[in-house]
Amino acid sequence: MRRVVLCGLVLTLACGCATGDGDEGRAPGAPTGVTAQAGSATSVHVMWNAVSGDPPVASYEIYRGGTKVADAPGSAHMLDIVRLTPATAYVFTVRARDADGRLGPSSRKVRATTPAAVAQDRSAPTRPGRLTGRAAGSRAVQLSWSASTDDRKVMSYDVYQGGTKVHSVGGNQTATVVTGLRPGTRYSFTVRARDAADNLSPAGPPVRLTTPAGADEAGDTAPADFRATARLDADGAYYLDLSWVAPRVDGVVTEYQIQLDGQPATSLVWGGDPPRGRAEYSFYAGRDKGVEHRVRLRARLPDGTWGAFSAERTLTTGAGG
Structure with a gap:
């Protein structure tokens, strides 16, 4: 089965999956x-x-x-x-x-x-401070921060790149290396502390780092061969039919943001099993004929950053492709 999350709704799509063991x-x-x-x-x-x-x-x-x-x-x-x-x-x-x-x-x-549970612990740790870092080659960074305090004990630290959790270490550790990054890319990291009751601290101050360009510089991060058409459905409404090929990056892309007329319109998330080759998606565009729309999309890359936007397509409802 494949799970797709669209604008907060969860749909389950049946798919033929090989067991592959033989x-x-x-x-x-x-x-x-x-x-x-x-x-x-x-x-x-x-x-x-x-x-x-x-x-x-x-x-x-x-x-x-x-x-x-x-x-x-x-x-x-x-x-x-x-x-x-x-x-x-x-x-x-x-x-x-x-x-x-x-x-x-x-x-x-x-x-x-796992540690013993702590009853009635609703107090989060203090935020980590003095986050510093440096690039460690073109695909990794080294980070360090000052320890948080908690009324009982800090169990772990979560490292975020933008709004995406990308790493975690034990509560007795205040430094780490984050790998799997892209050459020549600007990143923003923050750290949050967690206690045994799963109380999470506020994020500490961010540190912004840029990985140097490398000989293995990643290629274009935009979805390729992006196509868009408008169609009139049997229910009397217009839909935009989109298709594209995932960008060639390290790892698998499972999330896309679709932009309509210059504004984010929806997010598309495959739960771990994205389509191979060409991906397709349709969404509602209203009931009015003769409305012009501009549409494009971008992928959230495995390192937590957004890739480049695809080419923008302009189409008009009721006017063909």
Whole structure:
């Protein structure tokens, strides 16, 4: 199944998915660098390194013991496992599945223990301060900050790029390296502290960094071959039919923003299983004939930034393509 989130609505689309375990070809390798860190009394943050392959990795499967508990898109290298039991030891592994459905071997086992629950703890930690950083090559940055305080204990720190959580570390750690970035790109990072009761602090001051250009400079980040037509539906309303090809970037693009007449119109999010090749989407454009519209879209890239806009298409309802 594939889950699509459109303007706050969740639709489920049926899709034919290969199990892939018996397919010919070489399955992706086991994820490396897997870590698990308790984020609160009921959550553990699992991270891993990207797995390369041809075809590329489409998704990751996270296991608790021998049971699969979550899926993550191929662009993700971290996930919060939630609804856990306080004061409990857990074992996690990660497996990669490629675009042809082949499932790779398990990573090494990693262990994490959730802390005991704290009753009636509604006090969030103080905000982290003095966030500083520097580029570490063209695809990573090093960040450090001053520790937060809490009336009980800081369990973890969450690192955000813009409004997207991209990293997490334990509460005894006040420095980290964020990888998977793009060369020649400007980023804005903030850090928030979390306690065992999942109370989250305000974000500390941002730090803005630009990764240097590299020999492996990423290509165009705009969706390619963007097409748009207007059609009259049987219900008497006009719809805009859009199609495009995802930009070629490291990882899988699962989110797009569609702009209509110069303003954001809607967001389109695939829950970990975006269409391969050409993507398609239609949305309501009213009942009036002869209305001109300008439409374009952009992708949220795996590093949390927005890519470039596609070419803009101009079309008029009732006037053909």
